[in-house]
Amino acid sequence: MGVGIEVKDLNAWFGKAQVLNEINIKVAPNAVTAVIGPSGCGKSTFVRCLNRLHETVPDARVKGSVQVGDIDVYGTNTDAVDVRRRIGMVFQKPNPFPTMSIYDNVAAGLRLNGYNKRPELDQIVEDALRSAALWDEVKDVLRKKSGSSLSGGQQQRLCIARALAVQPELLLMDEPASALDPISTGKIEELIFQLKTQYTVVIVTHNMQQAARVADTTGFFLLGRLIEYDKTEKIFTTPSDKRTEDYITGRFG
Amino acid sequence: MPSISRPLSLWRRFVNFCFVVLSALAAIVVLAPLAAIFGYLVYKGIGSLNWEFITNTPRPVGETGGGMANAIVGSVMILGIGSIIGLPLGIGAGIYMAEFGRGRFVNLVRFTADVLNGVPSIVVGIAVYALVVLRQQHFSALSGGVALGIMMIPTIARTTEEMLLMVPNTIREAALGLGIPQWRTTLQVTLRTAYKGVITGAMLAFARVAGETAPLLFTAFGNQFWNLNPNQPTAALPIQIFAYAVSPFDEWHRQAWAGALILIVLIVVAVSAVRVVTSRGTMEHNA
Amino acid sequence: MGSSPNPESRQLLRFPPSMYAVPSSKMSPTLVKALAVPRVKLRGSKVSKYLDVVFRNSLLLCSLSIVAVMVLFFYELTSRSKLSIAKFGFSFFTGSNWDPVAGDFGAMPFIYGTLVSSLAGLVLAVPLAVGVAIFVTELCPRFLRSIVSFTVELLAAIPSVIYGLWGIFVLAPILREYVQPWLSKYLGWTGFFEGPAYGVGMLAAGIILAIMIIPIVASITREVLVAVPRSQREAVLALGATRWEMVRMAVLRNARVGILGGIILGLGRAIGETMAVTMLIGNRPEIAKSLFAPGYTMASVIANEFSEATDDLYLSALVEIGLVLLIVTVIVNICARLLVWSITRGNSARSNA
Numbered sequence: 001m002g003v004g005i006e007v008k009d010l011n012a013w014f015g016k017a018q019v020l021n022e023i024n025i026k027v028a029p030n031a032v033t034a035v036i037g038p039s040g041c042g043k044s045t046f047v048r049c050l051n052r053l054h055e056t057v058p059d060a061r062v063k064g065s066v067q068v069g070d071i072d073v074y075g076t077n078t079d080a081v082d083v084r085r086r087i088g089m090v091f092q093k094p095n096p097f098p099t100m101s102i103y104d105n106v107a108a109g110l111r112l113n114g115y116n117k118r119p120e121l122d123q124i125v126e127d128a129l130r131s132a133a134l135w136d137e138v139k140d141v142l143r144k145k146s147g148s149s150l151s152g153g154q155q156q157r158l159c160i161a162r163a164l165a166v167q168p169e170l171l172l173m174d175e176p177a178s179a180l181d182p183i184s185t186g187k188i189e190e191l192i193f194q195l196k197t198q199y200t201v202v203i204v205t206h207n208m209q210q211a212a213r214v215a216d217t218t219g220f221f222l223l224g225r226l227i228e229y230d231k232t233e234k235i236f237t238t239p240s241d242k243r244t245e246d247y248i249t250g251r252f253g
Numbered sequence: 254m255p256s257i258s259r260p261l262s263l264w265r266r267f268v269n270f271c272f273v274v275l276s277a278l279a280a281i282v283v284l285a286p287l288a289a290i291f292g293y294l295v296y297k298g299i300g301s302l303n304w305e306f307i308t309n310t311p312r313p314v315g316e317t318g319g320g321m322a323n324a325i326v327g328s329v330m331i332l333g334i335g336s337i338i339g340l341p342l343g344i345g346a347g348i349y350m351a352e353f354g355r356g357r358f359v360n361l362v363r364f365t366a367d368v369l370n371g372v373p374s375i376v377v378g379i380a381v382y383a384l385v386v387l388r389q390q391h392f393s394a395l396s397g398g399v400a401l402g403i404m405m406i407p408t409i410a411r412t413t414e415e416m417l418l419m420v421p422n423t424i425r426e427a428a429l430g431l432g433i434p435q436w437r438t439t440l441q442v443t444l445r446t447a448y449k450g451v452i453t454g455a456m457l458a459f460a461r462v463a464g465e466t467a468p469l470l471f472t473a474f475g476n477q478f479w480n481l482n483p484n485q486p487t488a489a490l491p492i493q494i495f496a497y498a499v500s501p502f503d504e505w506h507r508q509a510w511a512g513a514l515i516l517i518v519l520i521v522v523a524v525s526a527v528r529v530v531t532s533r534g535t536m537e538h539n540a
Numbered sequence: 541m542g543s544s545p546n547p548e549s550r551q552l553l554r555f556p557p558s559m560y561a562v563p564s565s566k567m568s569p570t571l572v573k574a575l576a577v578p579r580v581k582l583r584g585s586k587v588s589k590y591l592d593v594v595f596r597n598s599l600l601l602c603s604l605s606i607v608a609v610m611v612l613f614f615y616e617l618t619s620r621s622k623l624s625i626a627k628f629g630f631s632f633f634t635g636s637n638w639d640p641v642a643g644d645f646g647a648m649p650f651i652y653g654t655l656v657s658s659l660a661g662l663v664l665a666v667p668l669a670v671g672v673a674i675f676v677t678e679l680c681p682r683f684l685r686s687i688v689s690f691t692v693e694l695l696a697a698i699p700s701v702i703y704g705l706w707g708i709f710v711l712a713p714i715l716r717e718y719v720q721p722w723l724s725k726y727l728g729w730t731g732f733f734e735g736p737a738y739g740v741g742m743l744a745a746g747i748i749l750a751i752m753i754i755p756i757v758a759s760i761t762r763e764v765l766v767a768v769p770r771s772q773r774e775a776v777l778a779l780g781a782t783r784w785e786m787v788r789m790a791v792l793r794n795a796r797v798g799i800l801g802g803i804i805l806g807l808g809r810a811i812g813e814t815m816a817v818t819m820l821i822g823n824r825p826e827i828a829k830s831l832f833a834p835g836y837t838m839a840s841v842i843a844n845e846f847s848e849a850t851d852d853l854y855l856s857a858l859v860e861i862g863l864v865l866l867i868v869t870v871i872v873n874i875c876a877r878l879l880v881w882s883i884t885r886g887n888s889a890r891s892n893a
Contacts, residue, residue, distance in 0.1 A: 051430065053426060053429060053430055056425075056426070056429055058355055079589055081432055081433075081434050081435075081589065082432065083432070084429060084430055084431065084432040085431065085432020085433075086432065087432075088430070088431075089426075089427075089430035089431075091423055091426060091427060091430070093423055095421070095423040095424055095426070095427045096427075097424060097427070097428070097442055097445075097446065098424070098446055099445050099446050099448070100445075108428070108431065108433070108442070109431035109432065109433065112428070112431070112433040112434075112437045112438075112441055112442075113431075113432065113433060159427070162427075162431065163430070163431065166431055166432060265782055265785070266782070268782070268784055269782040269783055269784040269785070271784075272783065272784035272787070273679060273783065273784075275671060276671040276672070276674045276675040276678075276679060277675055277679070278671070279667065279668045279669075279670075279671025279672050279675060280671070280672050280675045280676070280680075280688055282668055283668050283669070283672050283692060283695070283754055283758070284688070284691050284692075286695070286751045287691055287694060287695050287698075289706075289710070290698060290702070290703070290706050293706060293709075293710055294702065294706070297709075341602070342602045342605050342606075343602075344602075345598065345599045345601070345602025345603070346599070346602040346603040346605065346606055348599050348602075349599035349600055349602060349603040350603065352599075353596065353599065353600075358603075359603070361607065362603045362604075362606055362607060364874075364877065365606050365607050365610050366606050367873065367877050368610070368870055368873045368874060368877070369606060369609060369610055370873075371805070371808045371809070371812075371869055371870075371872070371873035371876075372613070372812070372866060372869055372870070373811070373812020373813070373814065373839060373865055373866075373869055374700075374812070374814060375812065375814040375839045375842050375843055375862070375865070376613070376617075376812065376862050376865050376866045376869070377613075378842075379617070379842060379846060379858070379859060379862045380612070380613045380616050380617060380862075380866075382846075383616040383617070383620050383859070384612065384616055403609055406605070406606060406609070407606065410602075410603075410606065434589070434591065434592055435592045435595070435596075436591050436592050436594075436595035436596075439595070440595075460697055461697070463699070464698070464699020464700065464701060464702065465699070465700070466699070466700060466701045466814075466815045467700070467814040467815055467839070467843055470843060470846070470847065471846050471847055474847075491699060491701045491815075494701050494702070494705060495701050495704070495815060495819070498701070498704060498705045498708055498709075498819060499708075499819060506709070509705055510705070513701070513702045513705055516699060516702065517698070517699075517702065520697070520699075
């Protein structure tokens, strides 16, 4: 089951440049939350702070607290690797491991964490691929084809399956459909919609239609600040902030 | 007033023609010695090669026959020791430069590697003589391996670094995002993605040191007899070729050519064997 | 929490209804089942946190080994040549007497031989190497390009000792029978080509060095030529320049610093080259003007005499020659790398891709 998220006073920097400024946000379990905003507003950095991927960039720094379910993400006794294992992430460009077969790609997260029980692993790979709606397309070539031989849309679903196989409690998606064609995008969105029965999903998008289609709640970021956060329908119909309205009606950004 | 659209002058055409001809000529002149060396090597070498040559040890002066079996085995042993030293250190240093490579220290390592690459092999030979042979009080295959290993490190380190830098960062992030620890990410995802290039670099380094003679003169030293103990003076193919080539005996000259042919063949076989092994068992890609 | 977007928002954004995702009620039962997999238990991360530190530090050690080797080389060679440095001082470099029996060592003939043979090699190699590089990057038909560069790289893969072997039995006789008589007949008046034609000697060493350094000069030159942006070439061609004028004005002018770096790198190789030179230069510690005369280089004297140097001073003098060789090649390489880096920085990794 998905978990709730609570972010308190989150600040993030690249070197001296501050990219996130005092972010406070609460996300309900099993909801899809969209993060929208113009390029460079800090929305990608925001989700990368949730699983501590931000700090792997040289000179990057974070301050504040993030609670995901029972994990205190930035707690002193919390291990970053442990956090990332329990929070799945899907990236902007499909990035399957090029030298691994489809099966190995999906199994990578578990195997490289030391889990290699055979019949269970096969089952998990199948389940993950089914959850990512890719099973029927690849079940005959699981070990024959490499991940990078699939089409762009299939690759991205493979990456989703790879993230699901570790059975995370929260799934982060950083513009998962921006590099895909409309049909693949539709499939991914359908998938997100179904995943929320089991997971909490946070999705970054620059595409407002997409946010409106898939998200229950939406946060609007501008220049590193969270301007408005509300139910999606409220954001897109009666936004309370002038800047949000300007953005969603296309007056800037 | 001169016309702007006047035709290309004869002189400019002539200079351009000379330029094209001369640079093409340079290419031919450069390729000629290669053909000459290979052709002569095969012609002379095959004539002197026989079964006895690759199964026997050298005979004393004046007796015909005998071969370089001990030198072939010795070369393989010394190169093996060299690889055991050079591969892990070189690949490790390359990974460090590519994955943790920021700041002054890494630039210093990178620069030192390039400079070490240019240190003459004879200097490596006497330095290892001072470092190992003098301390052990005797020549050995081990010290020869140390010398060759040291010569492999910079090449392997720099190519490993370059190959790893070509792996897109998104691959590393995908692995880290799955909660895979850094060391496994680097070894089993990043390095695995770049392994073909890394192996090619290692092969280049191997081929380069396989024919080295100067660093072995005062380390492995050479030996007329069988020796399989890495702590004893050991024969090596290049040393044997050198000794025979500068000797005054026709029989030995003949054997030097045969040895040279075997040396080249060994290098080519080793390089292509790795090529075949790495290209087999890969899946279809379109990326 | 609402499970589908509000109809009003659709209205506002004017999306066609078909673009909306299926409602969760339509979700397939197998998918629901698949999603409800029980979570597997994974090993604790305490160990891997520790392993990360071990991993990083052992890689650091590998990098340190490169620096350590360099430092050790300098330390060993300096401390083992103390005896000779103390006894001869600077006169080691000016003295031309090399007499192991009397214990008198002057390195001048070796320094001279190294310089002359290396320069002879460079004079022969540079025009050819730059010519090949220009041919490959600017003129060559596409299908020939990879063949020519592959062959040039093969030249670099041939072991030095095989060059020497070939030099003794093929090159030297050709020089003795044909080239040297011709040279002394027509160019003997210069003083560089006179005296008996032995075959082996400075000239033979220079030629073999030229063949051996062509690949390195050519490959560096090619690298810097490729680094010249295409727009520069096109700008000159668009002005109506011929190929040669384009190469001279756009390519060579931009690349000359890098080419110089490649030449210096080749010089470094030539100075330290041992086996082929030892087999071809004649090995006589004399300073002669004629290139036909035999000579001796620093690397060759170490190769030939090191294992017979029994007394400490003799050994120390040879190690000092090695130290000088090390220092010279390090300086030469530093200069060359700085020049090449200034041209191709950040370019090499991408141009290989």
